[in-house]
Amino acid sequence: METMILTREDVESLIRMDEAMNAVEEAFKLYALGKAKMPPKVYLEFENGDLRAMPAHLMGYAGIKWVNSHPSNPERGLPTVMALMILNSPETGFPLAVMDATYMTSLRTGAAGGVAAKYLARKDSRVFGFVGCGIQAYFQLEALRRVFKIEEVKAYDIREEAASRFVKYCGEKDISASARSIEDVCRCDVLVTATPSREPVVKAEWIEKGTHINAIGADAAGKQELDFEILKKAKIVVDDLEQAKHGGEINVAISRGVIKVEDIHATLGEVVAGLKTGRESEEEITIFDSTGLAIQDVAVAKIVYENALKSNRGIKIEFFRI
Ligand SMILES: NC(=O)c1ccc[n+]([C@@H]2O[C@H](COP(=O)([O-])OP(=O)(O)OC[C@H]3O[C@@H](n4cnc5c(N)ncnc54)[C@H](O)[C@@H]3O)[C@@H](O)[C@H]2O)c1
Known part of the structure; x- marks a missing residue:
């Protein structure tokens, strides 16, 4: 055989x-x-x-x-x-x-971001922000554009050339895109964070009501991209509770007692299977905490x-x- x-x-x-x-x-x-x-x-x-x-x-x-x-x-x-x-x-x-x-x-991580946004983002989402324009940003974009009619992409990366390259790629896909300040990028309908940061890079005051965030970057203990205040006011959906507790966006907040395991709304699977609700209002801030599953x-x-x-x-x- x-x-x-x-x-x-x-x-x-x-x-x-x-x-x-x-x-x-x-x-x-x-x-x-x-x-x-x-x-x-x-x-x-x-x-x-x-x-x-x-x-x-x-x-x-x-x-x-x-x-x-x-x-x-x-x-x-x-x-x-x-x-x-x-x-x-x-x-x-x-x-x-x-x-x-x-x-x-890379492909399955992008795919999970697309599926999460389908259930958690506002259906009329048109403006998409990207903090971190490395490999994962491209795969997230590819998945998201299969779910939404993307009218505008705003991109930020600490390396300007990474943001410019991503903006150029969006242009090639006929999506209007520009490199912006991080504050400006965060004012969007769907925000993708895909950096290897160990410090919060996104501040709570930049996130407007109704935003959905695909928090992709934190996939190991000590990694974090979002301000604790965002986690405190958002509806959090994780891919897997055990993995997220130890290495997802919520890991630092949980280990420091800022949020509790009971504050986590659901797993993405529970939302997809209809066991738990996804987005319930135009106003709520939703987060998908992705760690990557076998x-x-x-x-x-x-x-x-x-x-x-x-x-x-x-x-x-x-x-x-x-
Ligand atoms: N959740 C998952 O399943 C999953 C899967 C793959 C990768 N990841 C994680 O996602 C992150 C990104 O992965 P990648 O493959 O795109 O990496 P990458 O190295 O290709 O891209 C990361 C980008 O983030 C930028 N960056 C770093 N710090 C930043 C900051 N403070 N602000 C803005 N931009 C910043 C870098 O300049 C780079 O362009 C990594 O932490 C990786 O471990 C998670």
Whole structure:
């Protein structure tokens, strides 16, 4: 029996954002309904980074993503994050595929942002703000523009060239965009924060009533992008309570007693499955606290694998003779 090997180039050509969004939405729902398994992430820590094992079982597949985070890698000419996914048959455990999961991580994170905004942002949202214009900003934009009619993008990054590049990209997609001050960017209908910050970068007085925030950047202990005051007055929806408590946007506020676990409104899956409400008024401020879940990775890997089978893409290897 053969195992399929798929490179990043293969993965990129085998899945579209709309397919990823459907898969991720379904994964959140199944998880909330108890129809998906996801043991906690395992961290293997080093002096200069870490490796994380992220297993999950859903939609007829099992899989594990093995992903690093080494912030000083760019100095060595290597990316900060590199990931591989092993996709197995839950029935036999056979490794069906080994694939690049670096692109998949960006794609599924963008997809989750799009799904969250679909349930939590005002339907008439037109102005979109981006604080942090690195890789994730592009994937968030790609997902959001499949849900909303984006009329204007406002962009801020501490590196001006990152904001300019993002503005140019929006222009290429026929979206009117400009680089602005951070205060100005925060005055929008949907705000995406995607920085690696460990200090709040967004102040409460900049956030108007009715804003939805996709808080993407905080995905490890000690990371934080939003002022505590925003968390105190917003309706907070997390991807997973355990992960968010330890490493999401809420982690610092919870560890310092600024907010309590009971203040968290719901998981995104509970909202998607209709077990909890999403946005209830035009006025409320909503936050999606994203940490990134293994169920998202496996749901996306399933589509990649099935599309690869259909199009006969990828290399096939007999790892062991049976
Ligand atoms: N929630 C998830 O599932 C998930 C998934 C992927 C990445 N992330 C996190 O999202 C963050 C962004 O990831 P990325 O891949 O886009 O990284 P990136 O390095 O490509 O982009 C980050 C951008 O933020 C900018 N930035 C840094 N500090 C800033 C500040 N104080 N104000 C404004 N801009 C600032 C940088 O200049 C850079 O352009 C990281 O913290 C990453 O760990 C989360």
